[in-house]
Amino acid sequence: MKKINSLLAIMIVAIPAFSQEPEMADAMRSEGKIYVVVAILLLILGGLVAYLVTLDRKVTRLEKKLEENRHS
């Protein structure tokens, strides 16, 4: 009996918590504004990766130059 009572108590407490939908950014999505955020983040990622690629190439050039210097 005690178990059933506590179960009931949990349900009474829990039901209102679940009946209320958590707030999500549905409006922002339906208006398509989320794509603005996606575009900005992709641009930042692209920019940083491009920068990393140029650094990578620069180091490769330095390594080659150093090898040439060593053999000469």
Next chain:
Amino acid sequence: MKKSWWKILAVVLLVYTIVGGLLLDVPRLMIVNESIRALYFHVPMWFGMVLMYLISVIYAIKYLRRNDPEADIASAGFAHTGLVFGFLGILTGMIWANYTWGTPWHGDPKQNGAAIATLIYLAYFILRGSLENQEQRARLSAVYAIFAFAAMIPLIFIIPRLSSSMHPGSGGNPGFNMYDLDSTMRRVFYPAVVGWILLGIWIASVRIRLINVEEKIHELEYEKNK
């Protein structure tokens, strides 16, 4: 280009992380609400940090076994990148905590543990910077790197589980309990972890190669002046 397939993979996975992470469905939960998506960015920082530190300690052991100065440079390079990941993890966590827990610094065991681990690794670079002799610096910092890694694991993975942490998966819970319920998040989360880790390895490798070039220039100059 053949050797850089994993760099391309990193970029593809990160693009997928951003697009999928923002557009795919996530569970509708109270308190975290839409901010649950921060999981795809905040948590991979820690995965990345731990892996960078792990590679760092492997190179440290390699240095102690073979006395190879390049292993020492690699060990330091990965520790350095791991530190960047650690800082990003702490800062992103503070933003997220401010929204979900009410304050940026909650004194959560995992937060404190991560902060202490970061301080331990900061001391690693103070140690490196304070030693002039290359061999001495390499040997001492390799030993310290092993100590730092051994201290970091309990601080981040064990202590938060023994006490009550607000982090999911802590406070006695074995792992990703909360997310186990939801396979939709795994579709983005695992690729995100791999993508961020690959990016970390990429950044570390550029840094390590650069320092190797610097060392070789020093050697050439030394030979010239002899």
